Amino acid sequence: MLKHKKDHQSLLLSIDSKVLDISNAHELRAAIKHLPAGPFTKIVIDFSDVEFLDSSGLGVLLTLYKQYPADGAKQRPAIIIQNSRLEVANVFHLFRLTRVFTLMDDAMAS
Numbered sequence: 001m002l003k004h005k006k007d008h009q010s011l012l013l014s015i016d017s018k019v020l021d022i023s024n025a026h027e028l029r030a031a032i033k034h035l036p037a038g039p040f041t042k043i044v045i046d047f048s049d050v051e052f053l054d055s056s057g058l059g060v061l062l063t064l065y066k067q068y069p070a071d072g073a074k075q076r077p078a079i080i081i082q083n084s085r086l087e088v089a090n091v092f093h094l095f096r097l098t099r100v101f102t103l104m105d106d107a108m109a110s
Helices: 025-033 055-067 086-094
Strands: 002-007 010-015 042-046 078-082 101-104
Touching: 002 025, 025 055, 042 055, 055 078, 086 101
Parallel strands: 010 042, 042 078, 078 101
Antiparallel strands: 002 010
């Protein structure tokens, strides 16, 4: 469900599921617990395959945010949601989570 790759100071994640909701949130939460330790300057999550996201899925993504706290004076890593569909992006906006997550079409180009 979650593939990962370290690239210098970045952690690249890919969600391999069309749906991220209460039916599979526990699987993603378990996968997040086994991600490599930082420090990272950014975490990029590829949402290309995700067609539906509910509040349970958002809750799991907030777990990821909490898993990588700021170390001392350093900032938390930027968490970038890449290639999300409009319907999925609207969920982030609805819950005002664009303050926590950055939505981009191609995060690695910037």
